[in-house]
Amino acid sequence: MEFLEPFTTIGGWISLLSLSAMEIVLGVDNLVFVALSTQGLPAPQRAKAARLGLALAIFFRLALLSSMFMLAHLSVPLFTAMGHQFTGRDLVLALGGLFLLYKGTQEIHEEIAPDDPAAPAAPQARGFFKAIVQIALLDIVFSLDSVLTAIGMADHLVIMVAAVVIAILLMMVAAAPLSRFIGENPSVKMLALSFLLLIGMSLLTESFGYHVPKGFIYAAIGFSVLVEGLNQFAGRARRKAARLKPPPRPDSPDKFK
Template sequence: MDYLLQLAADPTAWAALVTLVAMEVVLGIDNLLFISILTNKLPEHMRSKARRIGISLALIMRLGLLSTVAFIVQLTEPVIELFDHPFSWRDFILIAGGLFLVWKATKEIHHTMQPHEEAEASAGQVMTIGYTSAIVQILLLDIVFSIDSIVTAVGMTDHIPIMVVAVVIAVLTMLLAANPLGNFIGRNPSIVMLALGFLLLIGTTLIAEGFGAHVPKGYIYTAMAFSAAVEALNMVQRKRSGPTH
């Protein structure tokens, strides 16, 4: 208790908390985009539940990983050297997650452009198989994003309580934003393609980082913000022009 009171009275701890919350929220955008696009493939009455489950899994996983910080730090230690380049378990996880994101985004772009080629299925099959598949895929990406999130947190502060509070605030923010973002993406087809492009960019970045090529996150999110701003202007222009026939 004395330790927590000392942290609460330390301005440096508050500064670290604010910085870490902002960083965790920004990193959570990647996870939230994937969850929104994936759950929009489900029947409408199941989307909100799937989003809550996916984000709740992310919270549980991140809090669980925080209890094994020593183990997470060890994941950054080299375990094998290939082509004169050392690889850690974190590198392999990032590469696998990046490949999965690139594959998933490419597949969704294909389905968006060629919807008539999707296999026909009964309503019951879509609800059961699609829902289970969505939760499994969300869980797999949660692992990648959670490890990246915890490694980032460890690099910014040594205080576990600050990490826990930052993670909880960031995930609760994701929970509040999930339905509005998912509904907005679902109402605007052009936003779907833009979000899928973001996922391709994020996946490529994860692969690059896994191979040791560090890409500053600021560049990535600046590019994403610029693209989103351009699309927002396009949406305003289309709205003013009125419906076309």
């Protein structure tokens, strides 16, 4: 079959591996949003919502890849404001950035000032489908850079499609453990919400023509994760030491301190 011809060459496999790695790296911010979008759901539904949302995201990404004509027109200026020519891509990035800023701010507010427990809860079905739609639609924003990267790195559409599918399948595997870990560690959830604000601001800034290198964002996220990891290890060490410490004897002076 002619469309599988790129996989008969070493260059095709090298292109697939390098592009898959790039797609995975560019999907880190999307993975954080997927994990946070499912936090409001019951634990058994989180993995299912993440998988369904990412499954829909595959179709959106493949549609973007297949629609080269539409991608080409995303770079055509639509109007000029504040000295910047806005394109369709800029508008998508701006809307996505504003949504992430809103979502992150709303979630942080709920963490700091939680709702009244006596208030009626929203229907779980509505929250379940809302999470799926958010994951699928926001993937369009996150996938713009990765799709454009795929077009720039590979010459064959079949390699682009394979790399995108591989990246999203790996995200499906990683989303559930990440969501569970965030849910069990409130400090990690707050850190992830701050990442949403950082990513949202970078998207909004880029929509106005000020490019923020991804390396800076990933470096900030990586350093923050390292610090939080050290805090987690230190907390576990303190709890372990407290469990191993023998209780004070009745006649011990420590009893009266």
